[in-house]
Amino acid sequence: MNQLLLSNLFEQAVQRNSQAVATLCGTSKHTYEQLYERVCRLSNALANLGLDQGDRFVVLMLNCHRYLESYLAAAISGRIIVPLNIRWGAKELGACLQDCVPKAFFLDAVIAQHLTPFLPHLKALGIQHFIYCSDGPPPDGMVSYEELIKNASSEPPTVTIEEDDVLGLFYTSGTTGVPKGVMLTHKNLMMNAYHAQIGLEFRHASVYLHAAPMFHLADGAATWTTTWNGAAHAFIPKFDPADVLNAIQKWRVTNTVLVPTMINLLINHPEFSKYDVNSLSQTLYGASPIAPELLRRAMKALSCRFYQGYGMTEAAPLLTILSPDNHEHALKDPKRTHLLASAGKPLLGVQVRVVDEHDRDVPAGTVGEIIARGPNIMKGYWNKPEQTAKSLRGGWYHSKDMGRFDEEGYLYIVDRKDDMIVTGGENVYSTEVEAVLYEHPAVLEAAVVGVPDETWGEAIKAIVVLRSGAKATETEILEYCKKNLSTYKVPRSLEFIPELPKSGTGKILKTVIRQKYWAGQERRVH
């Protein structure tokens, strides 16, 4: 009876806000009472299809209200949701499906177009049901989502869920390319909702926009708090700067979650100034570090309160928050500007340490690996007991992120352990070099990686995307670096490319960038 269950969160939201708007998606609109009925029907439909408690169903689709309903159905029925990355290719998707062995597959019209030829292969993997989540008649071999729920009972499902039961498997590709399924329990996600409720002001949300992809926990951080507070969920299919601006204006969006690359695209949109974005009062950004210069421009363009969140799927996802007050102080007081580069402080309820290779705390100012403990930390990796044991050794989650605390307790993410460059025996954090590149007026985006070098072990290479219409030579930009960096941190070479490779959440994929330079060689990760 004192279990931490998302079903209780949802029930409490429905009890308190039954007539409030719950979802806004295209032209559809449902109240919390209607949402609850639809989710109960979906839960019963899953039972009718033969899915038992603990059985998996995958969701591969763009953002929509039915995506939210499938999350909520998992929460109240005890089935396990597996949200899949829409940018993945056949190889990664196949690996996930073989790993989690789902019984049902939720997809939309966009995905169906690509997937129809592969249905026999998917059926051969044991997937029995393909649930078509767009409007209109489903393609052959699929059942309509709306038909399915129309024919199911609206009674709340009667199941016993334990808080340590897995609610979702969230696959992360990691740096090895083999996707790992992060097992997040009802308790993990519930406790992250508590942490977000305390650390963010999303309790004041009235309309939250799902702009970041819903398969990713960056958006998921807000999904449960938005529901808990009885706020409205608004959806756009996927991130597109004009769609975001339009949605904010149309639905008077108050809160959203973006990643830095999205913020960059949003504020650089040529028609940005034509939209009324005044309703927006809070934006959480995160998922990757942000260059101070970009943040400065974003704060000017969007006059809302900014939160930086730092975390990862394994932490469901939040570990630290840089508060709006921190942001404001940093802009007003030149002595506090450095805070803009910080990820803030650990959320109440989450313990974060920075340690050396023997898990001993390092002093403030020293870089080490970031490790964390809290009720939000994952149960482990699905089917991967060894990787689980390694990642959670000593009762602490090892993030493989390198960072440092300052004297005041603010955390700075320095680099991915894997992205750190060791050149001539010195550690160089790629992000520090990138921050300088971003300050150059001609640079739109930049990535810095280590490439093989016979003399130095690794040499620093900069990959740069220039702003539209801007011109700069390799020499000019490297000269700029020399003025602003210690000699050993200056890139030895620079390459211009039209676009950086990115993940489904807009993260720059340095593993992909490195590939061509390391072809045929194994890079030693430090």
Next chain:
Amino acid sequence: MNQLLLSNLFEQAVQRNSQAVATLCGTSKHTYEQLYERVCRLSNALANLGLDQGDRFVVLMLNCHRYLESYLAAAISGRIIVPLNIRWGAKELGACLQDCVPKAFFLDAVIAQHLTPFLPHLKALGIQHFIYCSDGPPPDGMVSYEELIKNASSEPPTVTIEEDDVLGLFYTSGTTGVPKGVMLTHKNLMMNAYHAQIGLEFRHASVYLHAAPMFHLADGAATWTTTWNGAAHAFIPKFDPADVLNAIQKWRVTNTVLVPTMINLLINHPEFSKYDVNSLSQTLYGASPIAPELLRRAMKALSCRFYQGYGMTEAAPLLTILSPDNHEHALKDPKRTHLLASAGKPLLGVQVRVVDEHDRDVPAGTVGEIIARGPNIMKGYWNKPEQTAKSLRGGWYHSKDMGRFDEEGYLYIVDRKDDMIVTGGENVYSTEVEAVLYEHPAVLEAAVVGVPDETWGEAIKAIVVLRSGAKATETEILEYCKKNLSTYKVPRSLEFIPELPKSGTGKILKTVIRQKYWAGQERRVH
């Protein structure tokens, strides 16, 4: 690793606030770093005395910093604290001690004075150690707290605690007179800290005053959040209006918790206006309903933000909160005045329902029993499996409080199930009658009970304490009731007494008031 432990809460507070002031008590003052060291020493001292994990120690003393340390030592060492009511007589104390079989007994100089003659009896119950928590040399047969911790190691204890382990037994006397030990786990108290963190603004506390007795969860509601936020704990031995006013002025107290009777005494203190109480920014009151008139006067006298909390020991303790905004709206807008009589809305994380005798929800506006579910709800009653099963039947805690929700979802506590009077077949809630009595200018305090009556089953009797210097006759006051109540709710008789019997937390004891009228008869509780 994802356990909800108070030891993590305490460690996080120490990590983040090591040099902040943690305790202010008389002339003593400790930082969080010092507090942590003292608590580690105390934990190791308990081990040295032969207390294993799960062993009980009782604490019977007035408020002081050592009381807080004993709570924290239980939290980090896995021993069970049993805070005892300082107002209890030998009968109740004996019953508690026989029930929980403690190995050690913490007491102070005031208690030692009374207890010394009984040491042999207490030793015969199996209590081996008497720990004297005041300054100066301990009486014979006792050991000095300060000596004990001085001689123990300062290493953090290495024990494995599970979140469902019991942290404390909190004895409540209930209406039957046989004390029941409420088992609250680490998780229960941790989750209440989360709820308080969300529902109260105690995160903005800088100095919290322990004015209400520390054995009671009304004060305990703030103990853990104050620690979590790294705020200072200030202590006065026991509630005394002048001591409270003096402490607020001396330590610049920002937050406190009081019960209505204490607020009444505080604002009626003849020297109230001589003290500077400006630092006080938030006051939580609760533990019993408050008459609207008293609240109105308190809000005028103390210009701080008021929270009303409703809960009970079994809920660790908070269920609902009436927010400061609610209080302000109620005073400004005559249409919202009724809110002052409400206990507010359920905290996020706590589910509250109002049900009939078959646990079916009753509609808004209808009175029923208040039941609750959440991660803060007790594990059960120590050694009382049957009462536990009855109280927690169907997975919901049955409070025996009668209440109703209004259309907006605000909860109104109408009466204790046991205090409801059934007269001539009508249900009369004693508090409704009392509210009218409190409006009479001559009335300082009032209690309304049912007394045996051959014709009506029960007849309504009012017990009244007049204000100092005020005069009023029985007839005058009953006439006033007739003007303001339906006929069947008007007391049939009224008695003046100099003082109402009260519990250690200032609750008016209607069971004691009823005793003389029901002598030799059993009252049927509805």
